[in-house]
Amino acid sequence: MTINSNFFFKHNINILKNKKHPIVIGWKLSNPENIGNIIRIADNFNCEKVIFVKGKNNFNHKNIKRIAQSSFKNIDWIFCYEEDLKMKIPVEYTIIGIETSNYSRNIYNESIKNNTIFIVGNEKSGLEKSIIKLCSKVLYIPTFGKNKSMNVSHALTVALSQWIKQNYY
Numbered sequence: 808m809t810i811n812s813n814f815f816f817k818h819n820i821n822i823l824k825n826k827k828h829p830i831v832i833g834w835k836l837s838n839p840e841n842i843g844n845i846i847r848i849a850d851n852f853n854c855e856k857v858i859f860v861k862g863k864n865n866f867n868h869k870n871i872k873r874i875a876q877s878s879f880k881n882i883d884w885i886f887c888y889e890e891d892l893k894m895k896i897p898v899e900y901t902i903i904g905i906e907t908s909n910y911s912r913n914i915y916n917e918s919i920k921n922n923t924i925f926i927v928g929n930e931k932s933g934l935e936k937s938i939i940k941l942c943s944k945v946l947y948i949p950t951f952g953k954n955k956s957m958n959v960s961h962a963l964t965v966a967l968s969q970w971i972k973q974n975y976y
Contacts, residue, residue, distance in 0.1 A: 815882075821933050826926040826974055830855045831963060832867060832892070832926040835862030841930060842866065843874025850878035855948035857884035862929065879976055890940040899962045900924045905962050906934045907955070913949035927959045 810925045812872055830890075832850050836842055841861060849857045872879040889894055896902070905914075926942065928934035948957060948965050 818852065819869060823847050826921045828853050828855050829967065829970055830896075830924045831857045831967075832896075832902075832922050832924060833859045833926045833959070834938055835889075836959065837858055837862060837864055837930055839866045839870040840874050841958070841960050843871045843879075845915075845963060846871065846875040846884050847878040848960060848967065849884070849934060850875075850882040852971065854882065854967070857882060858892070859884070859886045860889050860892055862885050877974050896924060898921050901943045902932050902941050903966070904928075904939055904945040905948070905966050906939065907947040907966055908933075908939070908945060910939075911945045914946040914948050914966060914969055917944060917946055919966075919973050921974060923970060925963060927968075930959055947951075 814825065829852070831845060831854050833842060833845050836845075836859060846857055847860075885895075900922045901920065901928070903919065905925055905927050926934065928938070934942075934945075946966070948962055950957065
């Protein structure tokens, strides 16, 4: 039996938003579908806002809107240039990079507090070293299959789920 998800969550919410939810940064993403997915996921998790740092691509908002659906208008999101990013980040927030690297720590073994910014990197090159230096932590998501690469929007979903689990449950 299928259930209307809006009806289900409207009548089954036992937790009201009582914390500052994360801010999401997408670093020089190259795929409009990933941008749309990130907007939609950020809306699902009631994120404060989403910032996309522009890379070489210019995107047609029509493609982003097609994927983001109603979330396109539900959440505050912007594109900015790399040099403007620091001005867009509130000082009281901690930046956590989601990246597989030599200095990454397992996301399931780390504390993720309120006032968090999750930054996810370009689909091919990940996060640049200059951005990693801005991060208080860099976390990876352990995988056990042969394919060790995870789509950037899926990685964000795991990170936001872990934040919700630690801060609400």
